[in-house]
Structure formats: C-alpha cells, structure tokens
Amino acid sequence: MASRHSLLIVDYVVFGATIFISLGIGLYFAMSGGLQRTTSEFLVGGRAMKFLPVAVSLMVSFESSIMMLGYLAEVYVYGAQLFIALFGFMAAFLICRVLMIPLIHPLKLTSAYEGTIDAGGIKAVGTTAAQGGRLNFFNFDMDPTVRHTFWGLFLGTFARPSGLIFNQSTIQRVCSTPTLAAAKK
Known part of the structure; x- marks a missing residue:
C-alpha cells in the first residue's frame, strides 16, 4: 500500500x-x-494579439498560487478587512485604463527600457529612500500594532497595480494589440 x-x-x-x-x-x-520572422513578431506578436490571450498572459505573470494561498491565510489569521484591498486594485486598474495605457500604447514599444529617464541611478534612489526612513506611505493610523487599516490597504493596493503597467511584461503585451481599444480591454 x-x-x-x-x-x-x-x-x-x-x-x-x-x-x-x-x-x-x-x-x-x-x-x-x-510568423516570427522579425523582432516585432517575436516580442509583441506583430502587434496583432487579441485581448483575451494578452489578459490571461498578464494574469499568470503577476499572480501566483503562493499569493492566492497567502491571501486566504492572511484573512484566516488577521480577518476579512483585507478585502478592502479589492477597491484599491479596482481604482488602480481604472486609472491605468484611462490614463496610463493611452500613453503607452501609441509609443509602440517592445521594451520598457526604450527611452527611459535616468533617475540618478539605483544609488540615488536608495539614498533618497534611506533619508526618508521606511517607505510607509500615507499611514493615517498612529497605532503601530494595527496590521491593516482601511487607508493602508486601499492606497497600498492602488500603488501596486498602477506600477505594473510600466513593467516590461505589461508594456510588451499592451503594445502587442492592434488598437488602443484592444489594449484597454
């Protein structure tokens, strides 16, 4: 047996x-x-990808089974307040759709690294972050023992998906669609 x-x-x-x-x-x-004879065909599907494969590709790139299980464990241990994070995600995705994707799609990029702006390098960014202490944005709660607050979850989850739009994987997939309307989908 x-x-x-x-x-x-x-x-x-x-x-x-x-x-x-x-x-x-x-x-x-x-x-x-x-159909992969050119760099554009290989990296962005000749800019003719349909929205469903692009959306599924983005989802499997940024979500993991460990994260899915982690959310369940977080709710089990600390309570259901974590669901407030969904509103932050929805707000971020709406902002991305309305403001960021219309800026990125017409550029027809194949890489997030084309025409990047030099922010002074990693050292300068690290120095600035160190001078400011921990990167604890918009913490309106004065009690340091509270793990989650409404504003912490909402704004934190708003920032993550908004930043994902500038990721190499996202830019490549957004620019692989034939039209702006398909990219927004």
Whole structure:
C-alpha cells in the first residue's frame, strides 16, 4: 500500500504529459518558421494579439498560487478587512485604463527600457529612500500594532497595480494589440 504522501502513477503521467505538451508546442513553433520572422513578431506578436490571450498572459505573470494561498491565510489569521484591498486594485486598474495605457500604447514599444529617464541611478534612489526612513506611505493610523487599516490597504493596493503597467511584461503585451481599444480591454 502506497504512503499517503507518495506520488501515484497517474501523477507521473499527468506531469509527463504536461512537460511533453509544453515542449511540443515550443518545438512546433520554433521549427515551423511560423510568423516570427522579425523582432516585432517575436516580442509583441506583430502587434496583432487579441485581448483575451494578452489578459490571461498578464494574469499568470503577476499572480501566483503562493499569493492566492497567502491571501486566504492572511484573512484566516488577521480577518476579512483585507478585502478592502479589492477597491484599491479596482481604482488602480481604472486609472491605468484611462490614463496610463493611452500613453503607452501609441509609443509602440517592445521594451520598457526604450527611452527611459535616468533617475540618478539605483544609488540615488536608495539614498533618497534611506533619508526618508521606511517607505510607509500615507499611514493615517498612529497605532503601530494595527496590521491593516482601511487607508493602508486601499492606497497600498492602488500603488501596486498602477506600477505594473510600466513593467516590461505589461508594456510588451499592451503594445502587442492592434488598437488602443484592444489594449484597454
């Protein structure tokens, strides 16, 4: 009788099939010559990607199973106030859609590093952050023992997704769509 924690033959079959299918897809497109003849075709899909594959790609790039389990554990241990963070995410995504994506998409970038502005380098940024103490933005609660407050969660979760729009993966996917309307979707 197998141990309760050991893998069964079906586990090995599923794992092997997953690897085989993934390798097969990669090899097929690498050897078929496909549509990836130029840098633009390779990096941004010839700027003709549909919104659903782009959206799914962004989701799997930035969300992880560990994070998903972490949220559940956080709510279990500290309470359901963490759900306020959803409002911060929604506000950030709305701002990204209305303000940031219309700025990025027309640039037709293939990399977040094209035409970047020099902020003085990592050392200057680190020095400024050190001089200001911890990066504890907009903490309106004077009690340091409170783990979550409404404003801490709302503003914190607003900042994260807003910053994700300037990530290499996001810019590449936004610029892979054929129109501004598709990029906003």
